[in-house]
Amino acid sequence: MSTTTAGTTLGLDAHALSEQLSGLAQGLGIERWDLGAACSTDTSVQVDRGEAKQLKGAQRSAITVRVWNGDGLVGITSTSDLSPAGLARALSGARDASAYGNADDIPAFSPLATAPLEPLDQPLVEPRGILELLDTLREAERDLLGRHAAITTVPYNGLAQRSSERLYLNSAGACREQKLTTASLYLYARGEEEGRKPRSSGAVRLAYGLQQLDVAGCIAEAAERTIAHLDYAPIQTGHYTCIFSPEAFLDLIGAFSSLFNARAVLDGVSLSNRDALGSTLAVPFLSIHDNGLHPGNVGASNFDGEGTPVRRLALVEGGVLRHFLHSEATARAFGVEPTGHAGLGAKVSVGPHWFEVGPSAGSSGGASGLDRHTADGVVWIDSLSALHAGVKASQGSFSLPFDGWLIRNGEARSIEAATVAGDIRAVLKGILGFEGEAKLTPDGLCPHVWVEGLSVTGDA
Known part of the structure; x- marks a missing residue:
């Protein structure tokens, strides 16, 4: 069993970050730039016959910075450091890389990058503790194993939750931001009868949070599909x-x-x-x-x-x-x-x-x-x-x-x-x-x- 500790999302402020980037770019003599960022905090668990197989938590961030030089060529760099010093290094690196940009493939800002967005109804759900995830998955595995005598294991399973943030900013005034929480469950059961080949099937469910997950439906579908494949x-x-x-x-x-x-x-x-x-x-x-x-x-x-x-x-x-x-x-x-x-x-x-x-x-x-x-x-x-x-x-x-x-x-x-x-x-x-x-x-x-x-x- 491996265990790591989850952090929290970075709490990005798109407008503050845009102003910071504008100041840094101006100081570096950069007129045209954009940035795309995706950051998340993930927690997940897996079980094996009632025992914790894996407990994981991770904080991830991926930031891409592009800079256009005076000749219109583009340089690009990646970073995970959103501190002022890290952003300055990313801008400087992209500026230097722009000298080697491909003149035959020059991207530009999207003409719709500042157009109105369609609102989304996405509730932000408070993440639950990792031990609650573990208990929920254990119970789901136990329920699935009890659906048929031939279902002896659930070799592939997982329950995960994620809090994520996305940004897109550019020097022409685009400022996009989204925050999202999601949860996912997958159960893949294995059925085996004497003298017969093992048969497997499963199901997946997604929701905005653990509380909204259709755990019962996932169990029922995984069991139904697995049992339906036993007589082959x-x-x-x-x-x-x-x-x-x-x-x-x-x-x-x-x-x-x-x-x-x-x-x-x-x-x-x-x-x-x-x-x-x-x-x-x-x-x-x-x-x-x-x-x-x-x-x-x-x-x-x-x-x-x-x-x-x-x-x-x-x-x-x-x-x-x-x-x-x-x-x-x-x-x-x-x-x-x-x-x-x-x-x-x-x-x-x-x-x-x-x-x-x-x-x-x-x-x-x-x-x-x-x-x-x-x-x-x-x-x-x-x-x-x-x-x-x-x-x-x-x-x-x-x-x-x-x-x-x-x-x-x-x-x-x-x-x-x-x-x-x-x-x-x-x-x-x-x-x-x-x-x-x-x-x-x-x-x-x-x-x-x-x-x-x-x-x-x-x-x-």
Whole structure:
């Protein structure tokens, strides 16, 4: 068991820090600068059969400072020291580094860095003591172990809480600040019966604080999923209609998010090109939005790494590719406004926040009456694995191990071991329809998605 002691968040004052930076920059002869900072205090626990496995606490801070020199070139440096001396060193280091800036890739301030922000309803919850976290997780593990005789361990588990602060400041007057508290719980159970292979599954819950966490729901979902995989059988290799759980489909969309990423388009590592907007990407009833501001997105921020406001953005509407995700630089290259998806770093990155997937407004939503509980000969994919290795995003192909069930005459039986393979473009154009209401998950909002004609390789 390892134990460290948590500190407190730094209590940053954005306006005071901005004034301090302005004075320091003026003294160093720097006219143009910006700063992005993220600081957090984290506390987490893990248990193993009732015993404390790990108690951790940490205070983290990451500060990025950029300086533009007289020739317009940019230098960048990182620090964790927000003292006047530390900030002066960071400004001086970035100024010196600007002499070696890339003249072919010069970022600028976001034109929206001072635009009004959408307010977020995010309660700040007082963190609880680490021993209370430990007791809560012990009880959750004990409850989960008691759900079925075959559940003998919960090898992967964790309960954590975080208090965090984010800042974006620049010499043109931008002053963004956010404070946030979050808590998370994951339980991944292992079920084992004599003469049978071990089976595992789990669940995750997020909230603004420990008191709001749906601990009972997490236990129930982890138990239900694990028990449902105990009775397994091999599956014959072939082509099947597949039903993706909301979590699995969101994982797949996330793995191919370069389709919508303007940085990936400009770097030539996306399936999309500069002229792809307006082209048909999917079935005419599919809608995909990136909506970092959704109330269900615990941990949401209303501004990105460049201070640009976050907003709901239609990526696919009516099956047509409508928008790309942009930073300031990619937006400038495309002649549009930044969309609030930038990450500040040595090279400004672009990435999605939180997906909403479902039928387009006014559409039929595809085939009606889809029900996996009465289906026959279909594969229900519960979760995908090895996305880091099994996805070739720039080619569109994937081959991924999965946990799921083969459904025969409405009866679901767990699949012993199998992989699903295909091409994301064929998946998006092979969607048959949606089943049920959209489910809120940590990564987005999505219903069950039916897709025809995917290749499943099994052991039978």
